[in-house]
Amino acid sequence: MQQTVVEHMDRVAEDVVALTLRATAGDLAPWDPGAHIDLSLPNWLDRQYSLCGDPAERDAYRVAVRYDPLSRGGSEYVHRFLRPGRALGVSLPRNHFPLVPAPRYLFLAGGIGITPLLPMMRAAAAAGAPATLVYVGPSPATMPFADDLLRSYGDRVRIVETGRHGRPDLHALAATLPADALVYCCGPATMLAAAEAAFPAERLHAERFQPVARTFGPDTAFEAVCARSGDTVTVPADESLLDALALSGRPLPAGCREGICGSCEITVLDGTPEHRDDIGAPEGRMFPCVSRAVSPRLVLDL
Structure with missing residues (x-):
């Protein structure tokens, strides 16, 4: 755990x-974008937050937090x-949404989903890769960093106020997208669903705030x-692997408990996991907060 202090708190949009x-x-x-x-x-x-500052600034991180009326705390x-001057522990950065080198980019942001795309836009510009950002929100007052983006990138940024213009036509965007462009999207579930319907899967990179609702077999x-x-730990049908390990005296870091943050990642040495995460666990890894086992047992590097 890294030790930091809250140096500034800046209101960058409504809430x-x-x-x-x-x-x-x-x-x-x-860290990387x-x-x-x-x-x-x-x-x-x-709680997990995307880094939205400058990776070149090595002695500080920047994140943005939107107030959620249904906040879990x-x-x-x-x-x-929270106030300036407060000490906060911060984890090492994790990246399940890396910026892949490409000749050009289209970035799609919805609301607070702008945060991981800010350093991506900066990196693309620094690399000389043509990049366009479509930033969607109810009004400019609710859209953090909108003015900064317009000042920095001009007509490469398109602000879409849904209160006035409705949602953007992503199929029309897809029809004009150059064949060598990659699309990066972060925002609410409705935006991600629209992007998945409009753009080829092999060219779309997306990050979710919440897991996709899916159906699995009985636990x-x-x-x-x-x-x-x-030692062998029995995982009952009504208990997660994460909780069973914790109850056996082997607690793991756990942030979201929904399979989207990656903080609880572990190595599987033998057996077949049933992956239920939204990250895409690499070979030989799993996220025990949500994932279970297809085989009768798993051998873990613990």
Whole structure:
């Protein structure tokens, strides 16, 4: 865990505050566009936020937090109780939404989904790759960083006010998209669904706020063998692997508990996991907050 202090809190839109987190000593871990971090808040919650600052600034991170009226305690704490000068623990950056080199880009942002795309737009411009940003929101007052983007990139940024213009026609955008362009999209589920319907899957990279609703077979019990100790943990049908490991004295970092943040990732040495995450677990890895087992047992590098 890295140690930071809240240096600034800036209101960047209605119900959105940007936090500048300064390292208490030395540099913070490096990161690339698309990365996110966990904030360990003083109310005992860990919450994930996309890094939206400049990767070249090594002694500070920047994130933006929108207040959610249905908050589970994270955004409410940040907006109501967090103040400059407060110490915060911060995880190492993780990146499940990396910017892949390409000749050109189309970025699609909805509301607070602009945050991971800000450093992507900056990186594309620095690399000399043509990039266009379509930024969608109810009104400019609700859209963080809209003015900064227009000042920096001019007509390469298109602001779409849904209150006045409705939603953008993504199929029309797809029809004019050059064949060598990649599309990066972050926003609400409706925007992601529209993007998936409009753009070829092999050219679309998307990051979700919430998991996709999917149906799996009935949960069954299985065994998890901890290879380092040789101990076996029984995972009941009504309990997650993450919780079973914690109850056995092997707690793991856990942020979202929905299979979208990646904080609980573990290595599988043997057996077949049933992947239920929205990240796309790499070979030999799994996310025990949601994923289970197809085989009767899993051997874990624990």
